[in-house]
Amino acid sequence: MAYSDKVIDHYNNPRNVGQLDKSSTEVGTGLVGAPECGDVMRLQIRVNPETQVIEEAKFKTFGCGSAIASSSLATEWIKGRTVDDALTVKNTEIVKELSLPPVKIHCSVLAEDAIRAAIGDWKKKNTAAETTEASNESEAAPETMTK
Amino acid sequence: MYRERGDHIITQVTEHKAVLDTCKRLEKHGFRVTFLPVNADGLIDLGDLARAIDEKTILVSIMAANSEIGVLQPIAEIGKLCHERGVLFHTDAVQAVGKIPVDVIADNIDALSLSGHKIYGPKGVGALYVRRRNPRVQVAAQMDGGGHERGMRSGTLNVPGIVGLGKACEIAQAEMASEAARLGALRDRLKNKLETELDFIHINGSMEHRLPGNLNASFLYVEGESLLMGINDVAVSSGSACTSASLEPSYVLKALGLGDEVAHSSIRFGLGRFNTEAEVDYVAAKVVDIVKKLRELSPLYEMAKEGIDLSKVQWAAH
Numbered sequence: 001m002a003y004s005d006k007v008i009d010h011y012n013n014p015r016n017v018g019q020l021d022k023s024s025t026e027v028g029t030g031l032v033g034a035p036e037c038g039d040v041m042r043l044q045i046r047v048n049p050e051t052q053v054i055e056e057a058k059f060k061t062f063g064c065g066s067a068i069a070s071s072s073l074a075t076e077w078i079k080g081r082t083v084d085d086a087l088t089v090k091n092t093e094i095v096k097e098l099s100l101p102p103v104k105i106h107c108s109v110l111a112e113d114a115i116r117a118a119i120g121d122w123k124k125k126n127t128a129a130e131t132t133e134a135s136n137e138s139e140a141a142p143e144t145m146t147k
Numbered sequence: 148m149y150r151e152r153g154d155h156i157i158t159q160v161t162e163h164k165a166v167l168d169t170c171k172r173l174e175k176h177g178f179r180v181t182f183l184p185v186n187a188d189g190l191i192d193l194g195d196l197a198r199a200i201d202e203k204t205i206l207v208s209i210m211a212a213n214s215e216i217g218v219l220q221p222i223a224e225i226g227k228l229c230h231e232r233g234v235l236f237h238t239d240a241v242q243a244v245g246k247i248p249v250d251v252i253a254d255n256i257d258a259l260s261l262s263g264h265k266i267y268g269p270k271g272v273g274a275l276y277v278r279r280r281n282p283r284v285q286v287a288a289q290m291d292g293g294g295h296e297r298g299m300r301s302g303t304l305n306v307p308g309i310v311g312l313g314k315a316c317e318i319a320q321a322e323m324a325s326e327a328a329r330l331g332a333l334r335d336r337l338k339n340k341l342e343t344e345l346d347f348i349h350i351n352g353s354m355e356h357r358l359p360g361n362l363n364a365s366f367l368y369v370e371g372e373s374l375l376m377g378i379n380d381v382a383v384s385s386g387s388a389c390t391s392a393s394l395e396p397s398y399v400l401k402a403l404g405l406g407d408e409v410a411h412s413s414i415r416f417g418l419g420r421f422n423t424e425a426e427v428d429y430v431a432a433k434v435v436d437i438v439k440k441l442r443e444l445s446p447l448y449e450m451a452k453e454g455i456d457l458s459k460v461q462w463a464a465h
């Protein structure tokens with residue numbers, strides 16, 4: 001498998017690795033993929049409630065080099081953008097930037113899914129927080145996974 | 148040639164595709180094929196084999212050593228059982244010949260396949276042993292014309308290939324005992340180093356019944372291909388090299404009952420004649436380093452460390 005220089009760079013120096021406090025209302029968490037498929041991505045964002053700007057993005061990925069690179073790149077791209085702007089990131093742009101071969105396109109799809117899942121989680125938390133302010137604490141940490 | 152006698156063939160699930168695909172083709176031609184299961188160690192059960200043989204069984208084909216996990220099937224016992232029941236026994240011994248003693252007479256083997264490139268011989272040459280008496284095994288001609296090789300495979304012989312294969316066998320035979328001891332020690336050294344430095348490591352296949360130069364390990368929560376990428380100066384394989392064009396996890400590992408996620412995390416290490424202790428130490432250190440680095444990146448490792456049961460998580464598979 002030949003990897004592009006950009007994939008190798010992200011693999012060797014992954015950007016924004018880590019985790020954010022998923023119980024915070026400012027944080028949205030997306031966990032996508034499945035271990036039996038060989039790819040799991042967790043992407044988290046911390047959003048400024050005033051400006052709706054993604055101030056921090058973190059990821060951890062179980063998967064091949066292309067999956068690691070796709071999620072690393074995704075965190076770079078969405079950082080500093082508003083939530084709505086970040087939703088416009090397309091997997092095809094990731095494919096192009098990383099020169100992913102056809103068999104690795106699913107990695108870029110997963111990265112796009114991870115962005116959407118993280119933003120979706122943040123939105124869910126914040127609409128819930130607005131309607132029932134009293135139950136902030138319990139509503140604040142919806143598990144991305146059930147059970 | 149044996150069609151009048153019966154239509155049933157027995158093999159097992161971790162065979163090489165060369166055998167499995169051939170059996171699947173025979174099924175299309177009307178043969179019944181039993182694919183015996185293996186246990187968690189990768190071994191077939193002789194009781195299963197005995198029960199699978201019926202009055203229409205004409206052939207049992209069980210490999211001597213597995214290419215991915217190095218597990219050795221009980222060839223002598225299988226040969227004995229087959230001869231007691233009047234069934235021909237073929238073994239794919241491509242991985243075994245030259246590495247462990249194989250005796251077609253003592254082990255009641257009726258047909259045996261071997262290949263030059265697995266024993267440091269020339270590529271493109273192999274051999275099929277065909278028993279001549281007790282019983283005499285008859286093989287349909289692969290091609291007609293000239294009657295070479297007792298009429299089974301007509302055509303001018305590949306003399307350089309044959310001589311190279313013969314010489315490779317001679318050298319392997321002479322060095323087998325010392326080489327097996329040396330490789331077994333190197334393999335155990337590699338295994339010990341990995342197990343000492345890393346948690347969540349799973350050795351695939353029986354350690355007792357195994358080729359000396361093979362180690363197959365799953366590094367849980369690390370995906371195999373990303374691991375290979377980090378040790379790209381070492382020739383190891385994830386899944387099996389023969390089927391690595393697909394991203395599917397190894398069917399051999401799945402046959403041992405491993406989940407897809409464990410199979411996705413596996414690496415096969417093969418040690419051979421030209422490997423040294425220094426190389427083993429280098430590989431061990433490098434693998435430990437990369438596995439630790441990738442686990443820092445792995446949400447699954449983090450979750451496992453937190454005590455989350457990953458099998459109970461509802462994954463959003465796509």
